[in-house]
Amino acid sequence: MKTIVIVGGGAGGLLTAAMMQDFWKDRVSITLIYDPNDKVMGVGEGTTPTFVDILRDNLNKDILESIKDLGATIKLGVLFKNWIPDKEYFHGFTEIVNNEDWADDNYSAIHSLLNDSYDGGTNHSNISGSIPVDLEDHHTALHILTDKLIDFLLDYLKDKITIVHDKISRVTSDGENIQSVTGKNTGNYHANLFVDASGFKSILLNELNPEWVDLSQHLPIDRAIPQKVDNNTNTIPTYTLAEATKDGWIWQIPTQTQFGTGYLYSSKFTTDDEARANYNDWLLNNHGVELDTNRVIKWNTGYYKQAWIGNCFAVGISAGFFEPLEALTYQYLFNMIETFLSMNSTLKMLEYNRDVVNDNHNKFFTQTCDFLNLHYCTNRTDSPFWQHITANKTKWVKNIEDKCKEEFIDVFRVDGSLDHWNHDSMIQIMNGLNMFNKDGIIDYVNSRSDSKSLYKNAKKHHETITSMKNSIDTINHKQFIDSLNLPYI
Numbered sequence: 001m002k003t004i005v006i007v008g009g010g011a012g013g014l015l016t017a018a019m020m021q022d023f024w025k026d027r028v029s030i031t032l033i034y035d036p037n038d039k040v041m042g043v044g045e046g047t048t049p050t051f052v053d054i055l056r057d058n059l060n061k062d063i064l065e066s067i068k069d070l071g072a073t074i075k076l077g078v079l080f081k082n083w084i085p086d087k088e089y090f091h092g093f094t095e096i097v098n099n100e101d102w103a104d105d106n107y108s109a110i111h112s113l114l115n116d117s118y119d120g121g122t123n124h125s126n127i128s129g130s131i132p133v134d135l136e137d138h139h140t141a142l143h144i145l146t147d148k149l150i151d152f153l154l155d156y157l158k159d160k161i162t163i164v165h166d167k168i169s170r171v172t173s174d175g176e177n178i179q180s181v182t183g184k185n186t187g188n189y190h191a192n193l194f195v196d197a198s199g200f201k202s203i204l205l206n207e208l209n210p211e212w213v214d215l216s217q218h219l220p221i222d223r224a225i226p227q228k229v230d231n232n233t234n235t236i237p238t239y240t241l242a243e244a245t246k247d248g249w250i251w252q253i254p255t256q257t258q259f260g261t262g263y264l265y266s267s268k269f270t271t272d273d274e275a276r277a278n279y280n281d282w283l284l285n286n287h288g289v290e291l292d293t294n295r296v297i298k299w300n301t302g303y304y305k306q307a308w309i310g311n312c313f314a315v316g317i318s319a320g321f322f323e324p325l326e327a328l329t330y331q332y333l334f335n336m337i338e339t340f341l342s343m344n345s346t347l348k349m350l351e352y353n354r355d356v357v358n359d360n361h362n363k364f365f366t367q368t369c370d371f372l373n374l375h376y377c378t379n380r381t382d383s384p385f386w387q388h389i390t391a392n393k394t395k396w397v398k399n400i401e402d403k404c405k406e407e408f409i410d411v412f413r414v415d416g417s418l419d420h421w422n423h424d425s426m427i428q429i430m431n432g433l434n435m436f437n438k439d440g441i442i443d444y445v446n447s448r449s450d451s452k453s454l455y456k457n458a459k460k461h462h463e464t465i466t467s468m469k470n471s472i473d474t475i476n477h478k479q480f481i482d483s484l485n486l487p488y489i
Contacts (some may be wrong), residue, residue: 002028002347005191007168007181007204009034011146012316012333013197014153015054019334021160022058023341030161031191033183035170041121044253044260045149046075046240046327046424049093052333057146057300061157063135063142068484070148073236073254074131074477079242080432089331089432090239091326091425093139110445110458113427113436129235130474138472141238142328143253143260147396168198177310179376180485192347195316200299208297209296210304213320213365218373220266220385221248224297225279229259229287236478242325244384247278256481258353259287269385279418307361308354310379313340320365325372332364368423370396374426376400377433404435 004020006013009032017032029061055061066072077092132138157163166183173179178194181204196204216222231254241252247265264277270278280291303320307313316333339360345355380386395403430436445451 002029002193003187003191004030004195005181006030006032006195008032008153008195008197008199008318009036009038009150009163010197010199010316011149011330012155012199013195013316014150014157014196015333016159016195016315016329016337017161018153019054019058019337020341020437021157022396024347026349029419030159031162031189032157033165033166033186035167036165036206036450037167044255044258045073045144045146046078046251046253046324046325048331049146049191050334051141051330054330054405054419057408060357063140064484066142068145068151070142071145071211071255071256072142072148073181074135075236075240076119076131076257077240079237079239079241080375080429081241082241083244083249083375083380084433085380085382087432089428090426091432093141110454113431114438115161122467125477127237129477130413131238131477133473133475143255145255163395168203169208173229177203178207178312191374192311193349194312194333196318197316202304202314204312205304205307205318205328208309208312210306210309212300212302213305214302215322215365215369216268216301217392218369218389219301219322220268220302220389220392221264222299222450223267223270223272223275224264224324225272225275225291226260226262226295227279227283227291227293229261229283231255231259232259234478236481238477240327244378244380245278246277247385248323249325250279251281261287266385266388267298269388295358298459303361303365306342306354306358306361307336308357311349313357319361322368322372325375328368328372332368336361342407350376370394371426374400374429375399375433377430377435400430404437404440405429411445 001022006017011110013032013034017030020028021030029405050061052066055066056063061069067074077090079088082090083089096401105374106292125173132140154163164183164186166186168181170182170183171178171180172182178191180188180190182188182192194204196202198204202210212317227313238252241253243250245263245265247270249264251262251264261283264273265275275296276291281292283289298319300320301322305318307315307319315336315431316329318334319336322328336357343356374397375388376389377393377397377400378386378390445454448454
């Protein structure tokens, strides 16, 4: 029987254990080692619809069970505020429009962009506080409490794997493979595969001298100050708020009775004390409370070029990290684990398998850097931070920006498509940032021999989608949560 040792008991390590156990079942023996004194601050965390899919498909947990067990609320998208001063836009999860629409004639997009109404066929992309009645039939995500997720996963895994409470005191390697890890109180552990889920420390992978790829030029945010505040309103928003500031941006995530908030900034342009003062002002203005924590979360923006070296596989933030814009941590984690499992049905550690997994890892990070950098295509230059980030766009983003001034149909064929991110998401962001040239879209339509039928079909397609969205039965989000008779957190 093959043996696997996972180091780290955060959400990343536990989800990895759950997915590997579900995949291999009794063909492997999994030991997870973590220090229970490493406490998780459950301030609220956003996810993407993939998170709901994984819970259902791998852990047999439907969305209602997830809401109950994770203290969760429904997330329909992200509301971006002040990325262009005094403007907001909504990035909702796609459910009606898909990539095939873009590969054909861009019907819905052409019509809606010409009429300044594009919202991408999202399921309920308003901010009214309502959600679809039948959640299983809609593309939704969750806002969760991380500590609740960890409690659920520990309970789920307790009879399926070996869980050891200990702190790793030594990692032994030969420079190419991990030979063993040593627990402070429990001794040595050997395995066929070691999984590094130790977070920013990357204590296993760093023993094998991985190459680091720095992305801070394009994404300079490297600090966050988190705080929970009470929700004293009678509503539960259906979105994550991403509000731009002169230093970076603020997140606000609604859980059942509180908001998880956080102030994000770059240490290159803002000191910790300045960030605390600015965050305190925002908390007072928006919630009537003062900052009550000295905690600052720090990271390096980038990734290790090899997430899998020898017999060591790094997952989640052990392999790399960006600012939490668009809540992509779980998206990356699931993508990597699924790719790893698809290439390792027998756990033979073949070099070809490593190459495929590492290529996917590099592709995800480079494309995600482009995707996140796209959010900063704004006219803000009111601070050193905004002056820097608007002047340091990635090559792909610069090309997209140039294309938007001239063309429309080929805008996503610049240097290849970002196949990790669907076109609809990018269109919503780009439209929200006023990147499209309306005259260019008109010129494109008029240049076609079938321009009349194109616009006719575009209008019809858009009207169909709008009708489908408007016909969705909804319920007030807070009423829905209350109806589940959940104990408030």
